[in-house]
Amino acid sequence: MIAIAPTATIASIAGCYECIEPQVSNVFKRETLSGEFLQVNRYLVRDLQGRGPWTQDMRDAIKRADGSVQDVPGIPDELKVLYRTAWELPQKALIDLAAARTPYIDQSRSLKLFMATPTIGKLSSMYAYAWNKGIKTTHYLRSRPATRIAQTTVQTAPVQEAVACSLENPSTARRASD
Numbered sequence: 001m002i003a004i005a006p007t008a009t010i011a012s013i014a015g016c017y018e019c020i021e022p023q024v025s026n027v028f029k030r031e032t033l034s035g036e037f038l039q040v041n042r043y044l045v046r047d048l049q050g051r052g053p054w055t056q057d058m059r060d061a062i063k064r065a066d067g068s069v070q071d072v073p074g075i076p077d078e079l080k081v082l083y084r085t086a087w088e089l090p091q092k093a094l095i096d097l098a099a100a101r102t103p104y105i106d107q108s109r110s111l112k113l114f115m116a117t118p119t120i121g122k123l124s125s126m127y128a129y130a131w132n133k134g135i136k137t138t139h140y141l142r143s144r145p146a147t148r149i150a151q152t153t154v155q156t157a158p159v160q161e162a163v164a165c166s167l168e169n170p171s172t173a174r175r176a177s178d
Helices: 008-014 042-051 056-064 077-082 091-104 120-132
Strands: 027-032 035-040 112-114 140-142 163-165 173-175
Touching: 008 027, 027 056, 035 042, 042 077, 091 112, 091 120
Parallel strands: 112 140
Antiparallel strands: 027 035, 163 173
């Protein structure tokens, strides 16, 4: 039997990531009973150190960019491609990869999908595509606000006002204060 099992706790102990999808961020905060820990993608750090540009300013820039390296000056283009986050990849590719693994996994696995700004149309298309590819279940749909990292140690832009879905038309957003 083959099963994919790394939970967040097991992954933290084993020094790996807790799912088979791409990382959500190259910098994130891990909360455990022992406290809160800032986690930085160690492979990104290793590759940047090998090229010389890993500095406190660069780390802060990646934190300000919510863990993305795409717009951080000084990061080589080949590393920007290699260290794309789940938000920066086409979800179709994640679904295709999950469908390709399915025959080799005896137990269920948790496919996480990531959409920064979900709409009814996008979700319907994505889930219909997954169903047509033979994906029987998905575990989570992650949207951007639920995964923002705390940026208490760096200067950030002003926080945008929260938005909520309209009950009359869930694919449009309105301000929470309306």
